[in-house]
Structures are given as structure tokens and as C-alpha cells.
Amino acid sequence: MGETSTSQAPVDEVDERAPLLGSSESEPNEPEAPAKRAGKWVARNAVLISVSLLVLAVIIILCIFFASYRPKKPTTKTALCLTPACVHASSEILYNLSPDYKNLDPCDDFEELVCGGWDERHDLRPDQGDAFTGTIMSENSQMLLRHILEAPYPEDSDHSSFSPAQLLQSVSSVDQQNFDKLKAAYDACMDEATINKAGVNPLLEVVHQIAELFPVTESVVHKRTPLLGKGKDDILDLLIFLYKLGLSPLVSLGAGADDKDPDVVVIQVSPPWRIGLPAKNYYEDPKILKEYKDTVAQVLENLYPDDKHESAALHADWMRSSGHGKIAARGKAIDSSNEIVEFEKQLAAASPNPEDAQDVTKYYNPMSLKDADSLTPQIQLANVLQKLAPLDYTINRLIIASPQYMNNLTQILFSTSRETLQTYFIWKVVQAFSSEIEADEIKPYTRFSNKLQGKDPDSSPERWRTCVGHVDDGLGWILSRFFVEKAFSEKAKNFGDQIVSDIKEMFIEKLKKTKWMDKSVVELAIEKVHKIVQKIGYPTKSPDIMDPPSLQHYYESVNITPSTFFQNTLSMSRLVVSLQWSSLGKPVDRNEWGMTVPTVNAYYNPPGNEIVFPAGIMQFPVFDVNVPQYLSYGAFGSVSGHELSHAFDSTGRHYDQNGNYTDWWTNSTVEGFKERAQCFVDQYAKYTVPGPDNKPLHVNGKLTLGENIADAGGVSAAFAAWQKRRAETPNQDLPGLEYFTQDQLFFVSYANWWCGKSRKETAINRIYTDPHAPKWARILGTMANSRDFKDSFKCKNREPVCELW
Structure with a gap:
């Protein structure tokens, strides 16, 4: 600023410097008028201005040119997947959709929208x-x-x-x-x-062994021998024989993880999973009960014809030559069938209801061997167990699922004859192995079983x-x-691991936002999620396939x-x-799987705190590495979330992060859960199927509670997991499905997994026994409970009917 430059400044710097620095002359000039100064500046810089305007014009023209030819952003239109796998997946969904899907309101009947075409394309086979x-x-x-x-x-x-x-x-x-x-x-x-x-000869071999192990005295018809008479100890050998064949007469015996000490194997005793008829409700239906009695009578008459039958003499000779014990002398076969069915009816009445049989707070009853044995002295429980367990194993305690049933069984056996019991045991063998025999003698039972499920009897x-x-x-x-x-493939296994890991991560986020759980419980619940073992595809230990x-x-x-x-x-x-039984005395083998690899199913094991997904369920259309991920997250992801949600359902909530059955929830959290769980009970109890008398038969909201909670939690966690994945890697669209958004196709894929149909009789049986709601109800109920579904389809009412997570 203090120096005066004598050299001429460059043309483009003259005016920039002029306002800041004075003239080189000793005396300043008088200031000029603004208009006059501007005119002089333009005159001096005319060439520069012309060039600048020309450059500016060129720039504007180029910008317009490139803007008009610039490709559109990828976000304006998602790429279409036209690979064979995507075309196949798209066609499968389109075939399953109702032909009128564009005119149906998904918020009213999503099951019909997604599955209307499936119903038309699939007929049940006669079997x-x-x-x-x-x-x-x-x-x-x-x-x-x-x-x-x-x-x-x-x-x-x-x-x-591979x-x-x-x-x-x-x-x-x-x-x-x-x-x-x-x-x-x-x-x-x-x-x-x-x-x-x-x-029928292979089956008769087993039947005759029953007669040998548990014989009866040839007696005049209607004379009956009490169980606790001479030779009462022979029931011990018979029960051991039957248990080793996998049968569970009178009581079901087994060995598994102790719920309160999940690394220890303990003996478990429970009522039989099935008495005779598929559900105890059937014993209250006079029509079915009569058909059942008639069926038992026909089979017994076929197996053991009376003296008038042409094969009776040959049968007696065969019995004597084989050295087998005696089979009860009978009058009419219908009399024996009446005795068997009445005996089963008493057992069924003594058995707990299905919802109680699955309630750990009711079925976990630890006892000493002495106390348990005293419940049913007639069957010598202690001696039976000691014969089944390893020689070096000392039975200290066992779990009795229903002490009340055991007490009732004592009274029932006290009034039951040896003849009736022997015939009952024979009937159990017939039922257990009827599908392994091709013989006319067994056909009446096969026809009855088919008819009970609504199938073609033959x-x-x-x-x-x-x-x-x-x-x-x-x-x-x-x-x-x-x-x-x-x-299966390594790629499929890795993708499965990814989905399950994503589900766990999102479930943790949902736990953090849960208001009805106390903070201390949330922290333990998060730890439990972290500790859940995920088994994907196939086992590599116990055994390594x-x-x-x-x-x-x-x-x-x-x-x-x-x-x-x-x-x-x-x-x-x-x-x-x-x-x-050989597992007794050893630590629980946590490497074992409860399902073979081809099985289309999955499970959560509370004492093991593990979720297991065999490769069988990781197949199209539920799971596919070669299609947009919203399909796999919608179906398999929801299955994964379902199994994980079991860790906190009406059963899983009783097990802590290490698989121990214990009270780890605070009282206020338990009350918050019960209040919300009751919503699910009431919601699903409103769904019905036609009953035996064509009156509405309601879904058992208590029996299906755990599964319904798991369905809701599974879809919620899976949708959140997919949303995070799509943010990282956008998914492609599927051809022919432009009507749906990708969010909506997530739920279409979920519902597509449950598309199905059922015969009336099978539907009734499932209401009685199945802890899962009907397939169509699993679609409607779960969507009604999904805020994400309602947002995706812009339903008028966006609030879930029931919600936990």
C-alpha cells in the first residue's frame, strides 16, 4: 500500500487495484460523476466484456445440453430382475394371487388376496x-x-x-x-x-410276545382277574418291552434336559401324548365313540377269530407250537372293544387339557423316585425306570408332568382287569404299527383313521x-x-446366517423401545438374545453328517x-x-438337533436357548439366494423372527439367558405381559371353523397363545431387518408385480408361505390339539397385529389389534 509502482499493471488488474491505491501523480484529481466513470470503464474493457459474455453463453448452452441428455437417477426407477429365478418367483406369486387381487382390499382380507389363486390351483389328494x-x-x-x-x-x-x-x-x-x-x-x-x-404275521409276533409277558388265565366269559393278583409283577417286563419299542402305554417315559438345570439330563414322566383317539374331545362325541368301538371290535375279531371261524383252530395250534402265553378268552369282540374304549375314556378324562400340558408352570414337578413311585404302585415305576436307565446311573429325581394324572391312573388301574389291560396293550401295538402292515385284518382301523381326518377311507x-x-x-x-x-450350498448357509443375525439385531432394538418391560428385564432380555444359538442348515456334530x-x-x-x-x-x-436313555448321567449334548435336515420346519428350544433351521425349510419359495431379498426376509425372515420370539412368549419368558427355568421378570413386567397376552387370547378365540355339528368351533386362544405371539414378533423383527438391508443394498423389482411396492411384497411373501386348505375333519382335529392357529388365521391375525403391514397398504386404521414388541 505505501509503495508506488512505476511499471504498468496488467489490464485485468488496473481497476481492481485502483479503488484501493491512489494515482502515481503528486496531486489528486477531482472526482467524476458515476455515469461518466462507468462509461469510461465500459469503453476501456469492451473486448473483455464481449469475451466474458460469449464464454457465459457457451456454458449455459452446454449445461442445458447435458441436462437434457443426463440419465435419470437410479432411485427414480428400480431395476427389474429378469433372471430365471426372479421370473419363477414372480410367476409363483402371480399364480397364487386371487385373480381379482387388484379389486380386493388387503386390509380386509389379505388371505384371499394372496392365496385365492393357490386355493384354485391345489386340490387335496384323497390321502x-x-x-x-x-x-x-x-x-x-x-x-x-x-x-x-x-x-x-x-x-x-x-x-x-458341497x-x-x-x-x-x-x-x-x-x-x-x-x-x-x-x-x-x-x-x-x-x-x-x-x-x-x-x-399280519409280523404284528402278531409282537402281540404274542405281549401275551407271553402278560398272560391271563383262561376263564369263563365275563370273569375278570384283578391286576394286583397273582403274577402282578409281570407288568414290569411288559412295560419295559413296549417302551423299548417306542410305545407309551399308560404313561410316557423319556429323558431330556432338566428345565431348572439345562446341562443335566433328567427322567421325565408324563401322560401319553395320545391315548387312543387323536384328542380327548373325541371321547365326548357319541357318534365318533361308537364308530371307534366298532372299529376296535372288527380288528380284534380279525386278529383273534372265535371258534366258529375257519382259522381259529390253526391259530390255536400256532399259539401252542410257538410256546406263547395265553390271550384273554373273550365273548363277543364288541364286549372287549367296549372295555378298551371305556378304559381309554377314563385315561383321557384324567389327562390334562392341551394348553395345560404345554404350560411349564404346570408340567414341571420335580420329585424323588420314591415319591413318584408311590403315585402308581401298580406299574412299579421305579423298577421300570431302573431297567431302562444305564446300569451305573442312580435315579435321584425325575419330573412328573401331571401328578394328578398319576393319582387318577392309580384309581383307574385298581378297577381294571388284567384281561382288559392285556387287550389294551395289544390294541396299542396295533395302532402304533398299523402303517407298517399291509393286511386286510388291519384295514378297518386304517379306514377309521382316514375318515376321522376327512380323507377317502380307502x-x-x-x-x-x-x-x-x-x-x-x-x-x-x-x-x-x-x-x-x-x-443346499455354502452360499445358502451364509445367507441364512445373515438373516437370523439381522433378526436378532432388530429384536434387540425393539426390546430397547419396549415400555412395559422394566429396564432391568430389558437388559437381561438383550443378553438372552445375544446368547441364542443359531443352527442353520445341518449338524456338524452329534452326528457330523x-x-x-x-x-x-x-x-x-x-x-x-x-x-x-x-x-x-x-x-x-x-x-x-x-x-x-443312554444320555442319562451325561451332560446335555447341545450339539444335537431335534429335526433331520430335509424337514420343512424350525424350532426354538428353551432349555438350550437355541433356534434351529434345517435346510429343508430353506428352499423356494420361502428362501432363495437368487431373488430380491424382500421375498426371503418376508417368509424365512419371519420364520426366523417367529422362532426367536418364542424366547419371550408365554413359555419362553420363563427361561433366562442361560436356559434356566426361573423367575427373572419383575412383577410389573409380568403384569404388563399378561395384559397384552390376553389381547392375543381374545383376538384368536374369535376365529372359528365349522364344528362337528356345523356350529362354529372357536380357536383355542390359550393353546395357540405362544405361536400367535411368535407370529406377530417374527414379522415385526423381519420387516425391520429387511428395511435396514434395503437401505444398504436396494432390491430389484419383480416382473409382472408392479402393482405392489417392495414393502407390500414383503408381506405377500409372508402370507404366501401360509396359503393352504384343509378338510373339515382335519381342521376340527387341529383345533383340539394343535398349538398353532389355522393357516388362514395366521395370515389374518398377524396382519391385523402388524403396524408395518397397515402402513405399507395404507389401511384406514393403522393401530395393531394386539402388540407386544
Whole structure:
């Protein structure tokens, strides 16, 4: 500022400097008028102004040009997925939708909107009582398993990269031996000629062993021998014999984790899961009871014809030559059937209602062996248990699910004759193994069972379906190994882990916002979520299905021959029982799975605090790594959230973060839960199906409470998990489904999983016994309880009917 430059400044700096610095002359000039100064400035800079205006014009023109040709932002229109997987998924949804879906209000009847087409496209086979999307998935898996079982052992070139034969070349011969065992069991089941030729004889072998172990005195008709008479101790050997075959007459015995000490295996005693008829309600229906009695009479008459029957003499000779004990002398078969059914009726009346049988606060009753044995002295419970348990195991305590039932059983047995009991035990064997026998003698019971479910009385599944199920029941882990190779992948397992982990994260966020739970309870609940073990796809321990030697050792005791189907079945049953009882005295094996890999299902185990998802349920359309994620999050994600929500439902809430049955909720939190849970009870009790007399039969809101709570929590957590994922990675749209937003398709995918239909009789049976609400109610009730659903479809009333999380 103090110096005077004698050099001429650049043209573009002259006026910039002038206002700030004075002239080089010694005396200042007089100031000029503004207009005059501006005119001089323009004159001096005319060229500069012209150039600047030209540049500005060019810039404006270029901006307009590029703006008009600039591609639209990706957010204005989502990309369309046209891969085969997406086209398949889209077509499946479109086929299932009601043809009139655009004119239906989703807020009024979402089930009809999503499933109207499914109902039209799927008819129940004569041998089916009901079916839903999960049934179709299961049958697709069955078809795959059939192809595996009817094909030769895959050669090296046929193995996928996801195979133990690739991972462990040194044990491929063991893998083939396992496969051969699998195939022999399937082939024996498929050999209908041999099975038909054997007829009822394999079953009679078991029946005659009952007569040998628990004989009765040949007596004049109507004379009855009391149980506590001479030879009363023989019931001990009979019960042990039946229990080792997997039967549960009078009481159900087993071993499992102690709810209050989940690392310890304890003996559990409960009423039989099924007395005779599928539900105790049926014993109050005179029409069904008469049909049942007539059925029992027909089967008994077929098995043991009286003296007028042409085969009676041959049967008596066979009995004597075989050295078997005596079977009760009978008058008319209908008399014996009346006695059996009346005995069962008393047992059913003594049994707890289904909702109480699943209530841990009612079924957890620890007792000493001495106290438990005193409840039913006639069946010598202590002696039975000591014969079943390992020799080195000392029985200190056991869990009695229903002491009241045990007390009632004492009174019932006191007034029941040996003849009636023997016939009852024989009838239990007939019921248990009727599906393993092809004989006219058993057909009356098969027809009755079918009719009770609304099926065609003379229908039966295709033989290959029966045999796939037979192999899955008896050699399931070997079958799982070959299923995984064909139907699963590492990519699928990782995606499943991702979904379940996302669900856990979102459930924690929901717990943090829950107002009715005390802060201390929320903190423990969050810890419980963190500790939930997630098992995805298949087990790698106990047994490791990817390790052929492990599988071979697991099934070492199962004897399979290609010509003895019934004996194969008994051998399989004995293994299941022996594995259970051999667990006594050992820590709980937390690596075990309760479902084989092809199973289309999932579960939460409270004492183990674990959620388990077999690969069977991780299949299209519930789960697919190759389609937009809102489909998998809507279906499989909701299933995952459902199982996780069980950790805090009416049962799971009683177990803490370590799986211990304990009171870890504060009183105010319990009251808050009960108030909201009652809402679910009342809501679902309003749903009905046509009853036996065509009057409305209401859903049991108490029996289905835990599942209904889990449905609501599952969808809520899954939707939140998907929203977070879509924010990170936008999903593509599906072709032909432009009518729906991606949010809406999330719920369409959820409901699509539950599309199904049921025969009236099967629906009634499920109301009596099933802790799940009808499939259609699981759609309507869950959507009514979903704020996210109502927001997505812009329903007038956005408030959930019932809400916990």
C-alpha cells in the first residue's frame, strides 16, 4: 500500500487495484460523476466484456445440453430382475394371487388376496387331510430324496463341491456303505410283494410276545382277574418291552434336559401324548365313540377269530407250537372293544387339557423316585425306570408332568382287569404299527383313521412317499447327508446366517423401545438374545453328517435287511429309545438337533436357548439366494423372527439367558405381559371353523397363545431387518408385480408361505390339539397385529389389534 509502482499493471488488474491505491501523480484529481466513470470503464474493457459474455453463453448452452441428455437417477426407477429365478418367483406369486387381487382390499382380507389363486390351483389328494405351501415344499424334497434313493451311489464326478465325498476322499468307501444301508431300508419298504405275503404275521409276533409277558388265565366269559393278583409283577417286563419299542402305554417315559438345570439330563414322566383317539374331545362325541368301538371290535375279531371261524383252530395250534402265553378268552369282540374304549375314556378324562400340558408352570414337578413311585404302585415305576436307565446311573429325581394324572391312573388301574389291560396293550401295538402292515385284518382301523381326518377311507399315500418317510424316520442323518449335497450350498448357509443375525439385531432394538418391560428385564432380555444359538442348515456334530465314519458309528446298532421291512422298523425304533436313555448321567449334548435336515420346519428350544433351521425349510419359495431379498426376509425372515420370539412368549419368558427355568421378570413386567397376552387370547378365540355339528368351533386362544405371539414378533423383527438391508443394498423389482411396492411384497411373501386348505375333519382335529392357529388365521391375525403391514397398504386404521414388541 505505501509503495508506488512505476511499471504498468496488467489490464485485468488496473481497476481492481485502483479503488484501493491512489494515482502515481503528486496531486489528486477531482472526482467524476458515476455515469461518466462507468462509461469510461465500459469503453476501456469492451473486448473483455464481449469475451466474458460469449464464454457465459457457451456454458449455459452446454449445461442445458447435458441436462437434457443426463440419465435419470437410479432411485427414480428400480431395476427389474429378469433372471430365471426372479421370473419363477414372480410367476409363483402371480399364480397364487386371487385373480381379482387388484379389486380386493388387503386390509380386509389379505388371505384371499394372496392365496385365492393357490386355493384354485391345489386340490387335496384323497390321502391328504390338509396342505399348504410348506406341504408342497416337503413333497418337492420328498421327490428329490426319492431320486437319491432310487439312483446308484453317486460316482466321484457326480458329487457336488458341497460333499463329504469331496472333502474326505479317504472315507469315501464308508460313505458308500452308509448309502447302501440307506438304500436297503428303502428297497425293503418298497418291496410290497414281500410285505403283502407276510401280511399280519409280523404284528402278531409282537402281540404274542405281549401275551407271553402278560398272560391271563383262561376263564369263563365275563370273569375278570384283578391286576394286583397273582403274577402282578409281570407288568414290569411288559412295560419295559413296549417302551423299548417306542410305545407309551399308560404313561410316557423319556429323558431330556432338566428345565431348572439345562446341562443335566433328567427322567421325565408324563401322560401319553395320545391315548387312543387323536384328542380327548373325541371321547365326548357319541357318534365318533361308537364308530371307534366298532372299529376296535372288527380288528380284534380279525386278529383273534372265535371258534366258529375257519382259522381259529390253526391259530390255536400256532399259539401252542410257538410256546406263547395265553390271550384273554373273550365273548363277543364288541364286549372287549367296549372295555378298551371305556378304559381309554377314563385315561383321557384324567389327562390334562392341551394348553395345560404345554404350560411349564404346570408340567414341571420335580420329585424323588420314591415319591413318584408311590403315585402308581401298580406299574412299579421305579423298577421300570431302573431297567431302562444305564446300569451305573442312580435315579435321584425325575419330573412328573401331571401328578394328578398319576393319582387318577392309580384309581383307574385298581378297577381294571388284567384281561382288559392285556387287550389294551395289544390294541396299542396295533395302532402304533398299523402303517407298517399291509393286511386286510388291519384295514378297518386304517379306514377309521382316514375318515376321522376327512380323507377317502380307502386312500393311502403313494408307496414311495411312505418309504421316503420311513427312511427319514429311521436313518435320517444319513439321508440328510445326501440331501444337503443336492439341495443346499455354502452360499445358502451364509445367507441364512445373515438373516437370523439381522433378526436378532432388530429384536434387540425393539426390546430397547419396549415400555412395559422394566429396564432391568430389558437388559437381561438383550443378553438372552445375544446368547441364542443359531443352527442353520445341518449338524456338524452329534452326528457330523459330513463325516461318514461318524454316521456309520451312529447307526451301528440298526440292523437292516432288504427282505424284513417290519423288523427293520423295530430296529430303528429301538435305536431312538436307546439313545435317549443312554444320555442319562451325561451332560446335555447341545450339539444335537431335534429335526433331520430335509424337514420343512424350525424350532426354538428353551432349555438350550437355541433356534434351529434345517435346510429343508430353506428352499423356494420361502428362501432363495437368487431373488430380491424382500421375498426371503418376508417368509424365512419371519420364520426366523417367529422362532426367536418364542424366547419371550408365554413359555419362553420363563427361561433366562442361560436356559434356566426361573423367575427373572419383575412383577410389573409380568403384569404388563399378561395384559397384552390376553389381547392375543381374545383376538384368536374369535376365529372359528365349522364344528362337528356345523356350529362354529372357536380357536383355542390359550393353546395357540405362544405361536400367535411368535407370529406377530417374527414379522415385526423381519420387516425391520429387511428395511435396514434395503437401505444398504436396494432390491430389484419383480416382473409382472408392479402393482405392489417392495414393502407390500414383503408381506405377500409372508402370507404366501401360509396359503393352504384343509378338510373339515382335519381342521376340527387341529383345533383340539394343535398349538398353532389355522393357516388362514395366521395370515389374518398377524396382519391385523402388524403396524408395518397397515402402513405399507395404507389401511384406514393403522393401530395393531394386539402388540407386544
